[in-house]
Amino acid sequence: MRSEVFRVGLSADFLDDSRQLVFPDIGLSVLDSDPGIEHRFLSEYYPEYTPEQLQGIDVLISLKPRVSEASLAGVERLCAIGRCGVGYDNVDIRACTACDIAVYITPAGVTRPMAESIVLLVLALSHNLVRKDRLLRQGRWAESTQPLGREPRGRTIGTIGFGNIAKEAVRLLTSFDVGRFLVFDPFVTAEQTRALNAELVSLEDLLRRSDYVLINCPLTAATRHLIGAPELRLMKPEAVLINTARGPIVDEAALIQALSERWIRAAALDVFEKEPLDPDSPLLQMDNVIVTSHSIGWTEELFRDMGRIDCEGALAVRRGQAPANVVNPDVLSRPGFQRKLERHRGHATP
Incomplete structure (x- = not known):
């Protein structure tokens, strides 16, 4: 079993101005079940991620910020981005594929x-x-x-x-x-x-x-x-x-x-x-x-289920497996993506 900590980052817009969760449950108990996973919320909210925010994490769980080609400059460790929802027009899919990053969504939660x-x-x-x-x-x-x-x-x-x-x-x-x-x-x-x-x-x-x-x-x-x-x-x-x-x-x-x-x-x-x-x-x-303010479907159940699906996707990567519901399937056969997964293979979550 690898001793290296598996890091999951969550976008800062899951928190309010006092750094408290906006939503009652976003499925973090799924990650808490594995002591080898460290999860943290990004310290700053920007409409578009910066490379500095994405350094050193294995999976990003994202709400609103854009992922652009510039966001990924020099970001080598990131293996997957889990979008809350089914839309991914705020993610540069081509750039993610080129950087060997899988992008997955949460259709069952929505x-x-x-x-x-x-x-x-x-x-x-x-x-x-x-x-x-x-x-x-x-x-x-x-x-x-x-x-x-x-x-x-x-x-x-x-x-x-x-x-x-x-x-x-x-x-x-x-x-x-x-x-x-x-x-x-x-x-x-x-x-x-x-x-x-x-x-x-x-x-x-x-x-x-x-x-x-x-x-x-x-x-x-x-x-x-x-x-x-x-x-x-x-x-x-x-x-x-x-x-x-x-x-x-x-x-x-x-x-x-x-x-x-x-x-x-x-x-x-x-x-x-x-x-x-x-x-x-x-x-x-x-x-x-x-x-209505792009929130007509926002319920406690929606965020609970989307969060759990995103966290389950992170657990899959932790085991060296691709997450479900990947929207850029071409990335799955890329050698760079497979090497990222290989770093985690052999780890069995509790």
Whole structure:
């Protein structure tokens, strides 16, 4: 057994200003089960990691900071980066692969809370929840009773992207007697969508037919501004848009125009092109928009489960194994990555 301490670093944004955990449980008990593992929170928060922060650690568990090519300059020991969540657009995957660093994510921890959040926003828009709340707080009781809501029962819900979160959302929404589910996703088959009684269609067909359009795809070069003015004009005037994925998938300026000119009825947005959202954004003045701070799915269970998965990935590296859910699989066969794992092989965690 190697006597060298295995070091896990965690980004500083897991802590508040007094260096206390922001979240009740992020799975650190998984690491505490092995006395040969030392874990610590980075002392400073920067929007982008510096090489000095990453020196001397074997696994990084990261919340918000960016990992750039510059972050990795001269960083030789780091073997894996565990992202809390399923998005990794703030990680330079090419640079990580070139530096023999595996990047892994936590899909099982995110699926249920995010799917529940989508259901929440579907129902909130359907029943004009936020508008009623605002009007009643202003003493406008009678006005708050109008206009009437529109249930998802018998209507069409379309999802752009059909990964784990979208599938779980469809499962949950089925209990509301939705008329039909439509899917646009170039990476799935009609057979896969039929398994959940959904129909695979083109993007244009989905936009024209759907009463609810759900954004559930990752942010890539191909999906940036996937939904712009031409696409929004295809939607029904009574349709709503829900984006809990990534802000830049939707052209925000076009969406603001669509909402202000009533091309569509409403939107619910947990994500934005630039975060935090500018306090002067027109979105904040609109009565047909629900906005949340990229945290609609944040629950105690979400952070507990994401943390445990990330810590289990660190334990795998400690044993000389690749973690699960690696998003840059090409790194796994690279000699440099294998040499890093070899340093830990033969160690059995308790």
